[in-house]
Amino acid sequence: MNLTKPVAEADLRASDADRDRVAEILREALAEGRLDPEEHAERIDTVYRAKTMGELEPVVRDLPAAGGSRPQPGPGAYAYGPGSPVPDQNLVAIFSASVRKGRWQAPSRINAVAIFGSVEIDLTEAVFPQQQIQINVTAIFGSVEIRVPENITLRSSGSGVLGAFEVETNDAEDANAPLVMVNGYAVLGSVEAKPKRGAWIRDLRSRLREGRRELRQQLREDHRERHQHMRQEQWEWHERLREDHRERRDRFRKGADG
Structure with missing residues (x-):
């Protein structure tokens, strides 16, 4: 009678999907600062040289599973980032210009001051670590321009004194959408905030x-x-x-x- 001895899990041959899964864990660890670039490169090389599951397991033994330290996106599939708090950000332009745009983690509070200068805040590609962002604006003989994705909620509580405080309020259909609140005032200056048509947060998730x-x-x-x-x-x-x-x-x- 010929009995075949079962193969231990560690001795099973690793597939491309297994290697990709481990590589994804390493990628997240690099992004979170758990690994430096040199360690990441060394481990990636080990991953794609591995032939068995037993060779893959030690590579991520000291790391959390992929997605384990990140909150899951809500029903609207918004690009909320890691749960760690992001420090408040100050954008000041005095006889100058200050711009914040591109892919960045938006803090819960942004203070924008424009005195004889201009401030531009573009949230269309931002990652939102939290659902609500408050932007406090002061524009004196200056201008502040704010752009947000089309599918978020945009509200304001501000005023213009011999100036313009124009916020195009917008209510998102999805209750899980981020909320951006613009507060402040404009004195002989201007504040403008509105959605950027065609810019959607889920577009960012697709790009990622x-x-x-x-x-x-x-x-x-x-x-x-x-x-x-x-x-x-x-x-x-x-x-x-x-x-x-x-x-x-x-x-x-x-x-x-x-």
Whole structure:
């Protein structure tokens, strides 16, 4: 009777999906500062050289599982970031300009002061660590311009004194959408806040997902290239061995014939 001994889990062959899963954990650890770039590079190299599950497990033994330290997005799939608090941010422009835009973690409170200057706050690509953001604005002979994604709630409580305080209020359909509240005043200056048409937070999530897919694809391609390079080196090594064997055999035969 032939009984096949079951294979231990650690001895199971790792699949590409297993390697990608571990690589995702390492990517999050790098983003959260748990690993520095050098450690991340070393572990990624180990991941794509691993052949068994047992070789993958030690790479992430000291790290939380992917997504374990991050809050799950709500039903509206908004791009809320890590739960750690983000410090208040001050944007001051006195006879100058101050701009904050691009992909950034927006704090719960932003203080914007423009005196004979201009401040631009663009939240269309921002990640919201919390649901509510308060922007306190002071514009004296200056201007403050605020742009937000189209699918968030935008409200205001401010006034203009010989100036303009214009906030295009907007109520999002989704109750889980972020809320941006603009408070303050404009004295011989202007404050303008409105949604940027066509800019949606879920667009950012799509770009992030696409970026992760591109990263995984690049890692897989790098792994295939390294594998092919190793196979080529092995083939060349075997060819050299065969050539050395033929040369020794020919010398031996010539010696025997002499």
